[in-house]
Amino acid sequence: MIQLIIQEFRFQQLCRFKVTDEPVTSNDRLQLLTNSSKYALTFVAVKEGLKVIDTQELIKLNKEHATDKSVSTISNVPLRTIIPFTDKISHLVISCDDLTLAVACSSNGNVILYMYDVRGFANNQPNPFKTVRLNTSPGSSLCDVSWNPEITNIIITCTTDGGVELLEVNDNVQVSTLSVSTNATCFCWSPKGKQFVVGSKDGRLTQYDRTLVAKKNWPCPPILEGGPYQVVDIVWLSTYMFLVAYLPQTPDASDQPQVVMITSSKEGNTTYANFEDICFGSGEVRKAKYYMSLIMKW
Known part of the structure; x- marks a missing residue:
């Protein structure tokens, strides 16, 4: 196997991309951006729903604006697709194998998780394969959510009522909970x-x-x-x-x-x-x- 020795490795800011005309006005804890390196897709939650962008398009635009990227903001970002949501999206999190995107929404005082197969976005066939309503107190919102870093189908949520849920996402979702007294x-x-x-x-x-x-x-x-x-x-x-x-x-x-x-x-x-x-x-x-x-x- 050929090995390539990298002398310099660093993180460098790309251009600034404008993805919505309206600023986020929520006071809640939010996580509105994530990406899949494996499928080169970037996901952004906006008021209208979920925007899906080919990451290569962002890299291409960054090269085109290489001389002025520190001062310019690009607003005409090409979209792969946009999925309308009537409910307010609060969190986007992707599993450790890049295969499952969880979209968390607030709906009529409930917290809903929509599970998407990321390959569906790559094939332009995005539909949630699982919908889960968390067992929260009425009016609670999501304050933290994260997939397990090694086990691809386990996700934990934490809500503002003080409760914690561990979900094992299979054909049937198995739920374990820590009560709100936590x-x-x-x-x-x-x-x-x-x-x-x-x-x-x-x-x-x-x-x-x-x-x-x-x-x-x-x-x-x-x-x-x-x-x-x-x-x-x-x-x-x-x-x-x-x-x-x-x-x-x-x-x-x-x-x-x-x-x-x-x-x-x-x-x-x-x-x-x-x-x-x-x-x-x-x-x-x-x-x-x-x-x-x-x-x-x-």
Whole structure:
């Protein structure tokens, strides 16, 4: 096998692409963009529905505007298709094998997941093969959703009523739940997907296995002053290491998440490092969210 040694590898911003004429006005936690590297498709949720774009078209436009891409915004982006949605889309997430796209919508006080086979978009035959209504309290919305990083048919959701659902998507969807008394605010899978950790409204972290048995928990970090605090977002870095964003339970408009590195051990010794507000944010209307992701070595 021929190996190519890359001397330089970097992430570089492409042109800015305008995909909708109306700005997003929702204050909820949203995830409106995802893509499939395997099928070279980019998915964007807008007011009208779901826009599907050939990623190669974006790369082509970027080359055409190479000299002015730092200042120009391209609005005439060619679409592969647009799928109308009458319900409001809040989240787009794609499975680890790039085969299943979950589209989360709010509908009459319920949260609905539409499961699409990504190959259907490539063949211009996109239809959901499964529709799932989450068992949420009336009026609840979705605050977190993620596919398992290793097992292609398992997805977890977290809703604003504090509940967590683990869905195994087969011919029949098998559902396991953590009750609203969990007071969950967010979660994150372990790097290998064997367990997951849930953040809660009292600042606690709880580690679960896939059968929803609690294995370990950590209280709110003592280095956080004031409080009480809630967990906003988590990324699980390694066996005993987490990067966690915390926010006061009743935040002021000027409050920004504080990011804390939690390092524990098998013996239970735990250390904390507070990086504070790493984004130097200012007051925002939207609910706080950090888009944190672990990029593994490859």
